Amino acid sequence: MNLAESPKLEDFGHDVWWIILIKVVGIFAFLVVMTLFTIWYERKVVGRMQHRPGPNRVGPIGLLQSLADGLKLAFKEDIMPKLADKAVFFIAPVISTVCAFTAFSIMPLGGMVSIFGERTPLQLTDLPVAVLLVLACGGLGIYGIVLGGWASGSTYPLLGGLRSAAQMISYEVAMGLSIVAVFMTAGSMSTSEIVAAQANGSQQEIFGSTVTLPGWYFLMLLPSFLIYFISAVGETNRAPFDLPEAESELVGGFHTEYSSLKFALFFLAEYINMVTVSALCTTLFLGGWRAPAPITTWWAGANEGWWPLLWFTVKVLILLFVFVWLRGTLPRLRYDQFMRFGWKVLVPINLVWILLVAGVRVAANADNTVRYAIYGGFAVLLVGIIMFWPAKKQVEPASIAPEKLPEGSFPIPPMDLVVPPSPRTKRIEHAAAAPSATPEQGE
């Protein structure tokens, strides 16, 4: 593996203007093509999972279907609902899409390449805090959805916007905390340095013996990887966490009132966000653009030149397949289950895991007394958690009495409404029990 090929932070920010322009346009094209391809890929995979062919009319095996749909959508008549807040209604999809595009600018797509004789890293830019840029763009992207829902002047979009705000901020917390363990292990927040840190396995001393840990963080930091991926699904509003646009509850969610190009922009932003979180997952946990181990043993040049782009894309597509797989397999969660999972499972596990990682890392370099103190501390913490784990209490089902509702509301049946047992069930049970007790009496 040639480590000289991997760019450092000093390599960024020296590009000629036309190289920057090429990179910007290249990333834009990459994202748009990935979006079009992912829509086709998703429909095809879900189709196969449901025993139907999926799109197969436009282009070879339906490949151009999403391009045709996108073009048609973009040139439809743009409808502005009368009740909508005009300016905010227009700006909301723009915010979503700009944030989605900007987040991708720090993704390392490869090592050093030469474009028309100029040596440059295959990455638009890198900052010492690059990963935080992705989190920031994710956080700002929520504005697009909330404002879009609010500005529509309609009930369901408003509820969808509120839901997605609560959902995305909750899962952003889990996502941010899951990334901390990566920062701790890599010692950097810059994406190119995190990829470089995963290039070689590291020597670690655990319980007195030296072991070589594999380079990719998804093995070493498995809990972080799992929490990251789960919260990424929640963050991108994908099934089974697609509550903001739950069709059976909220029609279309926050984009119900949107049409034409503005709707297409929301759609584009959603798919770009999927690509971005998959790309960030690849970068942080799956070794980034580096080829997986068996390939590099057979072929030394796998990480040179433009080849990394291929490995990167393949890894992203595999992660996108998992997104589609989840959608094809799991039913949608209920809102309370979803929020409970985020705050009561993901966040506490994350906090304990961060301290565990920090403790083990410091313990490896400390003398014996400190080491035993750390392990003892963790043992006490574990026992404490087990002892003070809140016992499951039976929660009384809430009932909304009709008189509590405000004036002019629709009548709602009580929440604790119980369907009276059907007279037939008693007869059937009786008939089933009867033959053994009194065989001579039939019904």
Place this chain on the structure above:
Amino acid sequence: MCGVDYLGSYRLLGLLLILGAAFFTVAFTANRLLSRRAPSAGKNATYECGIDPVGGDWAQAQVRYYVYAYLYVLFAVESVFLFPWAVTYALDGFGMVTVVEMAIFVAVLALGLLYAWRKRVLSWT
């Protein structure tokens, strides 16, 4: 590293924003010029769910959404302190004391989460 170089990588992000704005201008102009227009009163009405909407555009929203926003602020502030710590805690001169300090800080915030938990803020009734 001097200040100009450091900000150079941020200048790129500015360029990205300008190009993004250009993209939207072109896209919306193309849509304006090329799409057919046949306005009618029915199209401009709120769609909601396909049936004529009843009442106004405001719905009663659960207060819990705001509670989650407060919790988010709590943990966003925690992250602000956690991220720089995560990068530097293993460097020379830091060590056991740094980890214990962060453990105490995280424990205090976890206490906040526990409080919300016990107050049944997190369960959706």
